[in-house]
Amino acid sequence: MKQLRMELLRDHAAIELLSKRLSRLTEAGASAAELAHALKQLVDTVAAHLAIEEAALYSEAMQSLPGFTPEAIARATNEFEKLKTNWTSYCDLWTAEDIASNKPGFIAATKAILQRLGDRVRLETDLLVMAGALDNSRHA
Template identity: 30%
Template sequence: MMDIAELRRQHDEISLIAAQLGEAVSDESAPRQVARLRWQLARLLMTHLALEDRLLYPATVHSSDDDTRKTAAALQQEMGDLAARFSSYMTAWSDDRILREWSAFCTQTRAMLTALADRVDSENRILYPLLIRAAADNPRRKAS
């Protein structure tokens, strides 16, 4: 099983950058420098989502705990396309377009940050505790 403490640490780091980006787009009347924050968030998020979507969620299929399997499957179905949505968001918004369409960018950014916050919250509150409990019930599969 993956290191849950490390995944939570990554969530904290992602949430911090997301909060800074959210603050930057809170005023739709004045375009701000957001490129550094966007790319910093993209780097952290895409690495983290790749770990979860390619390793963590598929590994839950093998959990001996029925509740863990069902919950992980439901969360993955509900939020599994976040990486693709974020990638599309990054591609759609060039620096020039952000300046030209600042208000629309702010609206889309806030929606993306809400989806991200929802996923982080669900994993921290629901999935990770289940994985820790399942690992405790099955000592051969370790989560921390």
């Protein structure tokens, strides 16, 4: 479990870094090709992360921490599933050609999805850190 937590935390750091890079490129007026390349790197990293991520891991982490009600856990789980669906739609919509033909639309959509993705990564990171601290205190 500890190794999985560490791997997920590394993924989160990479996702945050790649998200910031894509965001900076949108603000700097990068070419459609540069934006598409940065998006592909982020998409590949998120896909690899989702392949190893266990949704149950976060539910277990929330259940083990004080202050998380079953309703809050269900709400967080639903929001995560909605974000995954929206992320998939976003990725399908924005090919290199689509970015080139509608750069302003891409920039607006990217700002919106990166905000939500960042919020989710920060929540997951906090849960992983708190769950790790709890595990360590139980084994001390």
